Every structure is written in C-alpha cells, then in structure tokens.
Amino acid sequence: MAVQDRLDDLRTRFKGCDIAAFGDLSTGLVFAASTSKKVEQEHLDALCQQAKEHLCGQTAQHLSKQLFDNQRAPFGAISIVRGSAICYLKSLEVDNEALFLVCDLATPLVEIMEAATAVLTDLVNEA
Amino acid sequence: MSDGHSDDERRLITVLEQLGREPAPCTEAGRLIFEGDDGGLAAVLSQIDQTVLPRRLSFCDGDGRSLICDVVERRIMKIAGAGNVLSKEEAFRISQKLERFCDAASVIYLRSEILSDMHSSGDIGLSTADLKLHLADRRTAADVSALIEASLSQSESYALAIVDHHADGSMHQNGQSRLCEILREMCAPSAGEPEADQQGSPTHQIWIGSPGDGHAVLHVSLIGRHIWIVFEVENLERCVETWAHLA
Numbered sequence: 001m002a003v004q005d006r007l008d009d010l011r012t013r014f015k016g017c018d019i020a021a022f023g024d025l026s027t028g029l030v031f032a033a034s035t036s037k038k039v040e041q042e043h044l045d046a047l048c049q050q051a052k053e054h055l056c057g058q059t060a061q062h063l064s065k066q067l068f069d070n071q072r073a074p075f076g077a078i079s080i081v082r083g084s085a086i087c088y089l090k091s092l093e094v095d096n097e098a099l100f101l102v103c104d105l106a107t108p109l110v111e112i113m114e115a116a117t118a119v120l121t122d123l124v125n126e127a
Numbered sequence: 128m129s130d131g132h133s134d135d136e137r138r139l140i141t142v143l144e145q146l147g148r149e150p151a152p153c154t155e156a157g158r159l160i161f162e163g164d165d166g167g168l169a170a171v172l173s174q175i176d177q178t179v180l181p182r183r184l185s186f187c188d189g190d191g192r193s194l195i196c197d198v199v200e201r202r203i204m205k206i207a208g209a210g211n212v213l214s215k216e217e218a219f220r221i222s223q224k225l226e227r228f229c230d231a232a233s234v235i236y237l238r239s240e241i242l243s244d245m246h247s248s249g250d251i252g253l254s255t256a257d258l259k260l261h262l263a264d265r266r267t268a269a270d271v272s273a274l275i276e277a278s279l280s281q282s283e284s285y286a287l288a289i290v291d292h293h294a295d296g297s298m299h300q301n302g303q304s305r306l307c308e309i310l311r312e313m314c315a316p317s318a319g320e321p322e323a324d325q326q327g328s329p330t331h332q333i334w335i336g337s338p339g340d341g342h343a344v345l346h347v348s349l350i351g352r353h354i355w356i357v358f359e360v361e362n363l364e365r366c367v368e369t370w371a372h373l374a
Contacts, residue, residue: 068336
C-alpha cells in the first residue's frame with residue numbers, strides 16, 4: 001500500500017482525526033500527509049519541527065535517561081492545545097522518521113497511537 | 128441592590144427573544160437547537176435553564192452521540208452514565224462532560240419527554256450556575272486555581288508520582304520517591320521546556336516511553352508553576368480527561 005493510502009486509511013478510521021502526516025525529524029520536512037481540510041505545507045513542516053522539539057529536546061532526553069527503559073528518546077509525545085491533541089510518534093527502527101496526528105480530544109488516544117505505531121512500523125520497513 | 132440583571136430577568140429576555148424567531152425545525156432526531164461552530168454549550172445550558180417541570184432532555188449531535196439529562200426546576204438531577212442523583216461535588220466532572228459533547232457537535236437536536244416521578248429539594252442536582260463555575264468561558268483566576276487543585280486531586284487516584292513546583296521555590300510531592308526525585312530534577316528552569324503561553328493559558332505536554340516501558344509523564348506548565356505527573360500509559364485517556372479542560 002502506498003504511503004498516502006496508509007495515511008488516508010489511518011486518518012479516516014478515527015472520526016476526530018484531522019491530520020495524519022509522515023516526516024523526517026532531521027530535516028524537519030513532511031513527506032506525505034492526509035488531511036480532512038486543505039493544510040499548507042508550511043504548517044505541516046512546522047508540525048515536524050515541533051515533533052523534533054518534543055521528542056528529542058532537553059526534557060525528552062532527561063526522561064529517556066532517567067525514567068524510560070530504552071535509554072533513547074521517548075517513543076511518543078502528545079501536546080494538548082485548546083481542544084486538540086497533537087500526537088508525535090517516533091520510529092523505533094529508524095531514528096529520524098516520525099508520524100504526526102492532529103485529532104480532537106474525543107478521539108481514543110491509546111487506540112489511535114497503537115494504530116499509528118503499526119502504520120509507522122510498516123512505512124519504515126517498506127522504505 | 129445590584130443594577131445587573133437577575134437570573135429571572137435574563138431568562139425572561141431569552142424567552143422574549145425566542146418569541147420573535149421562527150420555530151426551530153423538527154427532525155427525526157428531535158428539535159434543532161444549535162447549528163454551527165460556536166454556541167452549542169450555551170444552547171444546551173439554556174434548555175436546561177428553561178426546564179422547570181420534570182423532563183428527560185435527550186440531546187443528540189446527529190452523528191449518534193447523545194447526552195441524556197433528567198432535569199427539574201432548572202437542575203440536572205441525573206445524567207445517563209453518571210450514576211445516581213448528582214451533587215455539587217460533581218459539577219466539575221459533569222461540566223467537562225457537557226463541554227466535550229458540545230465541542231464535538233456541529234448540530235444539536237433536542238427531544239423532551241415528561242417524567243412523573245422526579246422532584247427537587249433545591250440542594251440536590253446541579254444548576255447551570257453550578258456548572259458555569261467550571262466552564263471555560265466563565266473562568267477567573269480563582270476558578271483556574273480551583274480547577275488545578277481539583278485536577279491534582281483527581282490525578283492522585285492514578286498517578287505514580289506528582290511534583291507540583293511553584294516559582295517561589297515551594298514544592299509539593301506525592302507518590303514513589305524515586306519517581307519524585309526524577310521529577311524534581313525536571314523542575315530546574317531550562318530553555319527546552321514549554322512555558323505557559325503569553326495569555327497565561329497552561330501548556331500540556333505528555334511523553335510516552337517505548338512500547339513495553341509502560342510509563343508516561345505529563346507536564347502542565349502555568350505562569351509561576353510546573354506540575355509533573357508520572358502515570359502508567361494505560362491511564363493516558365484518564366489523564367487527558369483530567370487536565371484537558373485547562374488547555
């Protein structure tokens with residue numbers, strides 16, 4: 001299945017999900033995105049930059065060393081911003097590849113993070 | 128005596144305004160009381176506030192989600208899925224439930240049916256005034272502070288560790304000592320941490336360990352205050368529900 005199809009499938013499976021995007025944390029660029037409304041590329045790339053801050057920043061590094069078992073950057077992060085949850089997921093296989101989701105707070109977050117993990121694993125393995 | 132409108136005056140003004148309007152269309156889902164992006168919550172609260180005789184009000188969003196309230200004398204006595212007769216202590220939880228339902232709805236329909244066996248004594252149930260204390264558009268600094276304390280209190284039921292750090296250097300901690308120690312180290316100010324935004328709105332950030340790790344960390348950043356909570360990933364939605372109303 002193509003990257004775009006996988007992202008479309010993931011986003012439409014969850015009613016409250018508006019954006020599902022796949023990008024590279026090292027360059028801060030989004031490769032592909034599925035959105036419920038038109039979203040500018042700059043906005044998507046900004047999402048990627050935020051993901052880098054949240055997943056690789058100072059706090060994330062500290063938590064990885066002190067709390068999380070794997071001694072790597074956290075696998076996931078969520079920002080809650082005015083009624084929306086922005087979820088960032090980092091690949092466990094390839095350090096820089098990540099998936100981003102923007103969804104409303106009624107979305108089952110554990111479920112969507114699990115589904116997104118499966119999609120991210122497939123995308124990385126197929127690359 | 129205050130020059131402001133009393134609650135009864137406000138209700139009268141609302142009723143008079145409605146008399147001049149076209150009747151709302153009725154559908155299979157009920158009478159349309161709201162359509163659009165903003166104002167669903169006000170429409171629902173208004174219906175509750177106008178209900179004096181015992182009624183079951185069924186609000187439906189047209190997508191199959193519904194909120195069913197038993198109302199008498201302008202007070203919600205019961206809400207489907209929320210157990211027994213409501214009390215003021217539950218105003219926070221119920222206001223969140225109402226907000227979530229209304230925020231996700233672009234249309235709201237109402238069905239009303241008569242209830243014969245419900246009474247109010249005035250000190251049970253929840254009035255719209257009780258709820259408004261907890262709703263976003265009515266918040267004062269004191270309300271926000273009360274909400275934070277309520278959220279902290281709720282978090283104690285699932286948190287493994289909580290550290291609440293104030294700008295004056297005071298710190299409260301609760302839970303496993305090793306985890307509290309890690310969280311205390313996080314309280315040193317650093318450029319990488321998200322801060323409350325310029326309007327003073329709290330920022331919320333959650334970090335999740337890799338699958339199998341099982342831990343997650345919430346950071347709530349307010350002006351002059353940082354709250355850190357470690358919890359198990361399985362409680363993620365509970366944690367978001369507890370804190371999202373502050374975002």
